[in-house]
Amino acid sequence: DSGVTQTPKHLITATGQRVTLRCSPRSGDLSVYWYQQSLDQGLQFLIQYYNGEERAKGNILERFSAQQFPDLHSELNLSSLELGDSALYFCASSVSPKNTEAFFGQGTRLTVV
Amino acid sequence: ELKVEQNPLFLSMQEGKNYTIYCNYSTTSDRLYWYRQDPGKSLESLFVLLSNGAVKQEGRLMASLDTKARLSTLHITAAVHDLSATYFCAVHVTNTGNQFYFGTGTSLTVIP
Numbered sequence: 001d002s003g004v005t006q007t008p009k010h011l012i013t014a015t016g017q018r019v020t021l022r023c024s025p026r027s028g029d030l031s032v033y034w035y036q037q038s039l040d041q042g043l044q045f046l047i048q049y050y051n052g053e054e055r056a057k058g059n060i061l062e063r064f065s066a067q068q069f070p071d072l073h074s075e076l077n078l079s080s081l082e083l084g085d086s087a088l089y090f091c092a093s094s095v096s097p098k099n100t101e102a103f104f105g106q107g108t109r110l111t112v113v
Numbered sequence: 114e115l116k117v118e119q120n121p122l123f124l125s126m127q128e129g130k131n132y133t134i135y136c137n138y139s140t141t142s143d144r145l146y147w148y149r150q151d152p153g154k155s156l157e158s159l160f161v162l163l164s165n166g167a168v169k170q171e172g173r174l175m176a177s178l179d180t181k182a183r184l185s186t187l188h189i190t191a192a193v194h195d196l197s198a199t200y201f202c203a204v205h206v207t208n209t210g211n212q213f214y215f216g217t218g219t220s221l222t223v224i225p
Contacts, residue, residue, distance in 0.1 A: 043215035104156040
């Protein structure tokens with residue numbers, strides 16, 4: 001157990017809908033990262049937050065947004081869902097935003113039907 | 114855009130054999146990570162390499178980083194079945210912001 005908690009574990013929803021994925025980082029970690037893993041795109045970095053502020057942005061679609069709250073948990077919001085958004089979404093956390101080891105949660109498997 | 118290529122994509126090897134997985138990347142970075150992923154599971158951090166020439170070993174796995182060649186290797190010594198998994202390298206680029214790029218992954222199967 002990495003100490004990073006993601007909920008829900010599985011999510012099935014219809015196209016056009018909106019979902020929110022939640023992540024609680026390890027105790028003491030200030031940085032949170034979101035990744036998308038799909039068969040065709042591989043593992044892609046979406047976005048990073050550090051202590052409530054956005055620190056880096058990867059290949060995140062405009063339909064997606066994220067935030068990190070004062071208690072350091074983070075949410076990834078996915079809207080106007082398309083079939084191609086079906087993937088495993090991982091959250092990871094680390095102590096600092098730069099060079100430290102990141103610990104991954106178990107992921108949320110999103111299926112868009 | 115930065116490219117991170119792993120070679121091979123699939124690897125089937127017998128127990129007891131040695132092999133190396135290669136990770137090539139296309140931009141300047143001195144921070145590279147190796148992860149392991151079991152089917153349907155999360156990613157487990159294996160190694161954090163933070164400088165040119167860094168070498169780290171854990172059990173039958175050894176990782177190295179050559180930033181000049183933009184190459185990292187993950188060497189497997191005397192493979193055992195428990196090492197069967199998918200291995201990812203990830204490059205951390207900090208000179209143009211703060212970006213993380215994962216390789217394609219190498220699916221390793223160790224045959225008893």
